[in-house]
Amino acid sequence: MGYSVGQVAAFAGVTVRTLHHYDEIGLLSPGERTRAGYRRYAEADLDRLQRILFYRELGFSLEEVATILDEPGAGPMTHLRRQHELLRRRIGRLQEMVAAVEKAMEAQTMGISLTPQERFEVFGDFDPDEHAQEAEERWGGGDAFEQSRRRTAAYTKDDWLRIKEEGGALLTAFAEAFEAGVPADAEQAMDVAERHREHISRWFYDCSTTMHRGLGDMYVADPRFAVNYERVAVGLAAYVRDAVHANADRRRDDA
Amino acid sequence: MGYSVGQVAAFAGVTVRTLHHYDEIGLLSPGERTRAGYRRYAEADLDRLQRILFYRELGFSLEEVATILDEPGAGPMTHLRRQHELLRRRIGRLQEMVAAVEKAMEAQTMGISLTPQERFEVFGDFDPDEHAQEAEERWGGGDAFEQSRRRTAAYTKDDWLRIKEEGGALLTAFAEAFEAGVPADAEQAMDVAERHREHISRWFYDCSTTMHRGLGDMYVADPRFAVNYERVAVGLAAYVRDAVHANADRRRDDA
DNA sequence: GGTTGACCCTCACGTGACGTCAGGCCACAC
DNA sequence: GTGTGGCCTGACGTCACGTGAGGGTCAACC
Numbered sequence: 367m368g369y370s371v372g373q374v375a376a377f378a379g380v381t382v383r384t385l386h387h388y389d390e391i392g393l394l395s396p397g398e399r400t401r402a403g404y405r406r407y408a409e410a411d412l413d414r415l416q417r418i419l420f421y422r423e424l425g426f427s428l429e430e431v432a433t434i435l436d437e438p439g440a441g442p443m444t445h446l447r448r449q450h451e452l453l454r455r456r457i458g459r460l461q462e463m464v465a466a467v468e469k470a471m472e473a474q475t476m477g478i479s480l481t482p483q484e485r486f487e488v489f490g491d492f493d494p495d496e497h498a499q500e501a502e503e504r505w506g507g508g509d510a511f512e513q514s515r516r517r518t519a520a521y522t523k524d525d526w527l528r529i530k531e532e533g534g535a536l537l538t539a540f541a542e543a544f545e546a547g548v549p550a551d552a553e554q555a556m557d558v559a560e561r562h563r564e565h566i567s568r569w570f571y572d573c574s575t576t577m578h579r580g581l582g583d584m585y586v587a588d589p590r591f592a593v594n595y596e597r598v599a600v601g602l603a604a605y606v607r608d609a610v611h612a613n614a615d616r617r618r619d620d621a
Numbered sequence: 622m623g624y625s626v627g628q629v630a631a632f633a634g635v636t637v638r639t640l641h642h643y644d645e646i647g648l649l650s651p652g653e654r655t656r657a658g659y660r661r662y663a664e665a666d667l668d669r670l671q672r673i674l675f676y677r678e679l680g681f682s683l684e685e686v687a688t689i690l691d692e693p694g695a696g697p698m699t700h701l702r703r704q705h706e707l708l709r710r711r712i713g714r715l716q717e718m719v720a721a722v723e724k725a726m727e728a729q730t731m732g733i734s735l736t737p738q739e740r741f742e743v744f745g746d747f748d749p750d751e752h753a754q755e756a757e758e759r760w761g762g763g764d765a766f767e768q769s770r771r772r773t774a775a776y777t778k779d780d781w782l783r784i785k786e787e788g789g790a791l792l793t794a795f796a797e798a799f800e801a802g803v804p805a806d807a808e809q810a811m812d813v814a815e816r817h818r819e820h821i822s823r824w825f826y827d828c829s830t831t832m833h834r835g836l837g838d839m840y841v842a843d844p845r846f847a848v849n850y851e852r853v854a855v856g857l858a859a860y861v862r863d864a865v866h867a868n869a870d871r872r873r874d875d876a
Numbered sequence: 877g878g879t880t881g882a883c884c885c886t887c888a889c890g891t892g893a894c895g896t897c898a899g900g901c902c903a904c905a906c
Numbered sequence: 907g908t909g910t911g912g913c914c915t916g917a918c919g920t921c922a923c924g925t926g927a928g929g930g931t932c933a934a935c936c
Contacts, residue, residue, distance in 0.1 A: 387923055626913070
């Protein structure tokens with residue numbers, strides 16, 4: 367029963383070394399080993415491998431793939447839906463590139479030359495500090511952003527692990543309240559929102575309730591942020607925003 | 622005049638380090654330096670960078686990108702057409718993946734489970750030894766293929782460089798004859814075909830004229846091979862096939 | 877029942893495409 | 907003239923494997 371490394375490698379179209387690597391880093395460890403130490407992959411392992419290869423091809427790092435796959439409460443259907451969505455987006459992006467190429471062909475035949483900005487327009491989506499720029503515009507003056515950049519620059523790997531852990535706990539807390547039907551303006555939800563604000567203040571920048579409110583809005587408006595919540599539960603981003611708003615109202619009333 | 626590394630990095634959406642790296646490996650060296658040693662990128666450098674990023678995003682290694690960009694006689698329009706084609710294919714592939722995901726979703730909701738082969742079907746295109754399997758089927762018995770595998774296993778980097786060089790020379794020879802309007806059954810073209818057959822025999826496996834004929838057919842029929850010729854000149858794959866056939870006929874007559 | 881050949885194992889170093897400091901010029905602003 | 911930000915060249919780190927080396931395992935065939 368089960369498949370050997372060679373067999374799995376063959377029909378997955380990867381090398382044996384790749385499977386060894388995934389085993390080494392704990393991304394995909396075969397369910398069993400024979401007494402001789404041979405790896406034996408079960409049906410479930412193949413499922414996991416298929417997903418790994420899928421997300422990998424869409425450009426996720428193996429670490430990211432691991433967190434996606436080990437996300438609690440994500441069944442097969444969750445993944446399929448997400449994969450569908452990711453593919454749709456990627457196709458959209460490529461179609462934009464097609465349009466850009468066609469535009470360039472036209473410009474070429476007309477003898478028009480493009481400005482540097484125009485030339486790289488289509489790559490703009492991938493600008494890594496896009497977040498930064500937006501933060502600057504939205505939160506005014508770039509003060510918060512600068513602070514965040516300075517602070518985070520000094521963080522160690524352990525710090526980041528703690529941040530990830532805390533963030534995950536907050537996400538779970540939001541999700542649980544949401545799934546349990548707790549209203550966003552109930553004390554429980556507001557408390558989680560407050561913990562979230564403290565989390566931001568503690569690790570990134572001094573986050574006032576007003577700034578937090580803006581942040582909450584962005585979680586819904588900006589798909590890059592929304593996806594983090596929506597992939598846990600549909601509607602969670604809006605729920606988080608509402609909780610954050612309710613919390614901001616409460617604290618204003620307190621004052 | 623010209624742009625600094627920082628400026629170029631900014632609107633191309635890459636890091637300064639990346640530009641340094643491209644300079645180091647000779648992929649993109651700025652047209653000029655200031656007397657202080659600062660890099661100054663000209664308009665043409667931006668063009669090149671844009672192409673580099675394009676091909677890179679489609680999965681080419683930097684070495685491959687270099688050979689594509691330094692291909693002699695490839696103007697802006699050649700690149701645009703090729704980019705268009707590559708994008709179209711990539712979109713096609715992603716659409717297949719979408720279909721596969723949708724099929725999986727259906728199977729999931731129906732409670733059907735897929736076989737391992739079905740699971741990885743969509744990744745099949747990337748199976749690296751796909752060529753091998755086909756070779757085995759087409760040339761019968763896998764003898765040629767086995768020989769090729771055994772021989773090439775022992776080749777050094779220098780050997781591969783020579784092979785690439787020889788192959789490039791043959792490609793150029795074919796292209797020149799083609800562009801010059803030399804008929805495929807003219808002596809000049811047949812001679813190149815014969816050199817091509819010897820090249821195969823020398824480096825990969827004993828290639829009879831009959832096998833060579835089959836190989837020529839495949840260069841046209843199989844897009845994975847055809848692309849190597851078509852990207853140099855449209856119609857070149859068919860030309861090569863015809864020359865190979867003519868050469869095979871000639872040598873049969875000789876005998 | 878021994879040997880052959882395909883397949884498996886674990887080190888362990890190599891590679892491609894950068895990321896990330898360190899240490900030190902350069903240039904313009906105040 | 908002294909910051910402050912941008913640029914330079916090393917040089918080492920990282921990620922996702924590739925590529926042997928050296929050695930067990932196992933079904934098959936003689």
